[in-house]
Amino acid sequence: MNLKGRDFLTLMDFTKDEILYLLDFAQEIKKDVKSGHFLPILKNKNLALIFSKPSLRTRVSFEIGMRQLGGNSLTLKQDEINLGIRESIADTARVLSGYADCVMIRTFAHKDVEEFVQYATIPTINGLTDDCHPCQIMADLLTIKEHFSKLEGLKLTYVGDGNNVANSLLVGCALVGINVAISSPKGYEPTGRFLNFAKEIAKTSGIKVEILNEPELAVDGANIIYTDVWASMGQESEAQARKEIFKPYQINAQLCSFASKDVIVMHCLPAHREEEITHDVLEKYADVIFRQAENRMHAQKAIMASIIG
C-alpha cells in the first residue's frame, strides 16, 4: 500500500482498505515499541505542529510518536505564528514546505486546512478542525479492534453533540463496517457531507447509519457507547446553555444498562465528569478510555510513516 505524499485531512479521502492497512500497521508498530524495538523509519524527518487551539493528547502523541520513529518535531502555538493572521495561510504553507517534511494543523475552520494543502508541497495532517478529527477516530478504531478483535458487525452509539468527533466517527465506522447510531438533541445532530458519506456507504454495505434523538433507543444493542464534551473548543460562550440542553444525553450507569452486555464506553478526552459522562462510568471504563489516548500515538505513527516520503 503506497500512501507516500498523501494528506490526512478527512477519513473520506481514504478507502476501507487503506484505513484497515493503517490500523494493521499501527498494531505492528505498537507491538514493536512495546517489545523495545524502535525502528527509525523517519530518521532525519521533521514534523511541524501548528496549534490554534489547546491540546494535551495531540501535541504529546505526535511529538513523542515522531521521536519514537527517529524523527524530530517542533510545535508552533497560536501566539507564535497566528495562522492566517500574521501572514497568509498560503505563504505559511510555502515557507514550512521548505523546512519540514510534514505538517500537522489543529485549527478552527476546516477550509483553512484545505487552503494550506493547496500551497504546501509536503503532506499535511488534520489534528482537529471544527468539522472533523480523523486522527482521533483512527486511534478509536485501533482501540475497538484490539478490544473486540474485529470491527465489522459491531454497533457504536455516539451520544452527545453532533460535532467534529461525531462527524469523523460516522465516516470511520461506516468505512470499516461498524453500524453507527448518533443520538443528539434536536438541532445538534450531525448533518452535511460526513453524514451523507456514511449514508452512501450504508446503501451498499448493509450497515446501519441512524440519527436518533432518544439516547435509550440509540444505545439499544450497542457494543460501544461513545461521548465527547458538550461544548467544543471555540464554543465556550455556549457552555452554560448547552449544559441544560444536553442533560438527558449524559452517559451514566442507567443509560449503559440499555446497551449490549459486552458494552464498552469510549471518550476522546478531555472529559467533563458529571456533564457528558459520570465519574463512575468513566472510571469503570478507564482502561479503554486511556488506551484510546495512548493509541493516538500508535495510530499517528502509522499515518506519518506511511505518508512522509
Ligand code: CP
Ligand atoms: N482528544 C484530543 O484530541 O485531545 P487534545 O485536545 O488534548 O489534543
Ligand code: NVA
Ligand atoms: N469536540 C472536542 C474534541 C476535543 C478533542 C473539541 O473540538 O473541543
